[in-house]
Amino acid sequence: MNTNTENKDITANATVPQADTSEPIDFTYIENARKPVGELGGTVLDDMNESHAALTEWGFAHLHFGSTVLDVGCGGGNALRLAMHQDPGAAFFGIDYSDVSIEKATAFNGEAVMSGRLSLKKASVSSLPFGDGFFDTVYSVESYFFWPDLPNDMREICRVLKSGGTFAIIVEMVAGDMSDRFEKITEHLHMNVLAPEQLAEVYRQAGFTDVTYDWDKEKGWLVMQGRKA
Template identity: 35%
Template sequence: MSFFQNTCKPKGLGGSLMVNMMNIGHSPMAEWGLKHIKINKNDISLDVGCGGGANIKKLLEKSPKGKVFGIDYSEVSVRKSKKVNKFAVERKHCEILQGNVQELPFANETFDLATAFETIYFWSDIDQSFSQIYRVLKKGGIFMVCNESNGENDKDKKWTEIIKGMKIYTSKEIKYSLEKAGFTHIETNKNAKGWLCVVARK
């Protein structure tokens, strides 16, 4: 397996190195994305495809009276996320699980907010995944997708050739799948770097 394949599902030593790199490298994009949503102090949030846990930590800081859940299908990612957020996990302010977005292990209408940073590229069925996120969000809940790639330039195609199973979606494709799942009030934001942030409401 190539080193970059670890962006899809981190495994072993290479995966451990990758989640460390992603925690640092994706931070500016995540900060930019979070500016497009309002997070309340007592929100219950879910970070889907939580990777190395850096964005869970950001959500915890913004909801000190709430709770943040993370889920990822990579054992390496879950382990790193728990380590990064060790204090919050011990205080029961945070819970991190290993699982698949297509079968989220949560009850209907559990969360005020769901986020997906740099992860929908690797979801094998985006429609099913969005439907699951819609199911576990409360009425009026917010779902934010934030990606460094928007599918509108040649360098994006290069990454899909390097990383097996990766698909980069355009804002129109994401909007279409969100609408199919039932989401409304869909807002799309882009910047000069090609970053994409899509926010939708249940």
């Protein structure tokens, strides 16, 4: 289902960015997207669970999870719920550096946590609390923009993957093809938003091979994945 390969010329077909809304941007609210805190952070996570659901399901349709799966930046936990529904036989793990995110994700997936099928930990992508070669699949939804050291963090993800394992990024913000509203948000939050080929190059430099992506330009959705050799 990955229709664009790593050598795809992504500059050939310009597209119209997503439609803007005239609604003013509440930056106090938006700032909680980086690291949700307090009651407002909980509200942001609830909203993200709902607003990112369609994007997440679309991205997951491109993946085969395997038996051990890690969600990096698990947020409010809906991506984990959708992934567990897609692959009932896998064991799932989630990390986030926000206390509120871990609390929300735990409450949202209480049954899976209680049964031992899902394990959640407060941790940073820069120092993952797992051994080498532990996971079949690692994915991240709408999170890499905020990582403190993207090249290093990608290598850390590569470390915890098994040989042949897959790392996937699913996002709806793509450099060079964003609405004015998204541009203002990324600038205000100092988000590191890359174009597809830029992100693919970070993958390759981190040690991933077979880097492919599918970019739904009409919706602005991107899923990219690479394999650990």
